Amino acid sequence: MMKKMFKVEDIAASSKRKLRVAAYARVSTNSDDQLVSLKAQKEHYESYIKLNPEWEFAGLYYDEGLSGTKKDNRTGLLDMIADAEQGKIDFILTKSISRFARNTTDCLEMVRRLIDVGVFIQFEKENINTGSMESELMLSILSGLAESESVSISQNSKWAIQKHFINGTFIISYPPYGYINADGKMKVVPEEAEIVRTIFNEYINGKGAFLIAKELNERGIPSKRGTIWHPSTVQGVLKNEKYTGDVIFQKTYTDSNFNRHINYGEENQYLLENHHEAIISHEDFDKAQHVMEQRGLEKGVLKKKANTKSGMYSPAK
Missing domain, CATH: 3.40.50.1390 (Resolvase, N-terminal catalytic domain)
Incomplete structure (x- = not known):
């Protein structure tokens, strides 16, 4: 070869x-x-x-x-x-x-x-x-x-955001279920708003978050992210003050190490009333919070609540 x-x-x-x-x-x-x-x-x-x-x-x-x-x-x-x-x-x-x-x-x-x-x-x-x-x-x-x-950039950004909180011009980029962002303003989605009202009514009248989520899934109603409802998703709706038309800004904050935390009063919070159209009355919202608090006490799982009294400011209108 x-x-x-x-x-x-x-x-x-x-x-x-x-x-x-x-x-x-x-x-x-x-x-x-x-x-x-x-x-x-x-x-x-x-x-x-x-x-x-x-x-x-x-x-x-x-x-x-x-x-x-x-x-x-x-x-x-x-x-x-x-x-x-x-x-x-x-x-x-x-x-x-x-x-x-x-x-x-x-x-x-x-x-x-x-x-x-x-x-x-x-x-x-x-x-x-x-x-x-x-x-x-x-x-x-x-x-x-x-x-x-x-x-430095982070500090400047925080300062700018807080100025928007104070003067009431901060734009909510990701509105909760029941709303969409149109031209920088929160607008009600009628079909979703009806689901929100159903969640509050059923919860106030005795149904738990687990059963409400189960029934929503059985009806084939998608959540905000297009997925199934969980008890925590229902509770997230029930705890969200935005359904009353009011907004509390700075529920969370970022520390000097860029870690995000729930704001339990470490930073000022800002309450803006009548920010957008309400889906739930203040009365029904308060009833739902009372029911949730009572059930939490009965189960012994009541968690620490954010301090919404100390350091709360109302933006200029």
Whole structure:
């Protein structure tokens, strides 16, 4: 049998694999302008990577409408790191440290995880390539600055939101079941409003949340998210003061570590009366709260209630 001969350089050329390059993009809100920005980033990176003959496009990972302060909230970023650890990515491009992470600890942790599997990151704005770094000092300093910037942005955002609370101009982006958001205002959905009234009436007259949820499911009525009703879903309706036409702002708050908590009086709350059309009277709402409190006491499961008296302000009308 005749043996085949190959040049050494031909073998080397055939074994040389293109660098699999992925990109990560993030926009901090889901507003129209930011989504346009995300689309532009997608187009830029895909084109940029494919134009390099030594690179192979390994995908674009992204998150939208999310804060960069906590990596656990960003599925796109976590999916990218998982794929890198599984050997699907060799190199990563991203716009800046602040787009990648605004928390120093998270940034360094993710960079180290990627370096451990031989995957490096190019931060374009800072012109840093983690593959050529002799130490983590510069990255630590820059990510620390990004974290400080994030805290400042968060504080400014909180201030702006509280101003909207105070003057009564805050827009509820996700109204409860029974309402839709039309032109920045909550409008009643008649069919859903009737279900809300039924829930309150039946609860006040003795039915429990479990039975109400069961009957709604048997009637084939979807919940707000289009899924089945649970007892907790029914209780969520019964506890929501928005059905009276009033709104209490700042029921939750974010601490200095960007963790969200129920507001038990740690922060001011703001009551805006007659904010929108009511579905339930104040009288029926109060009756439902009384029934819920009595049943909670009987079962011994009454939970700590948010402090709605201390620090409660009525916005200017």
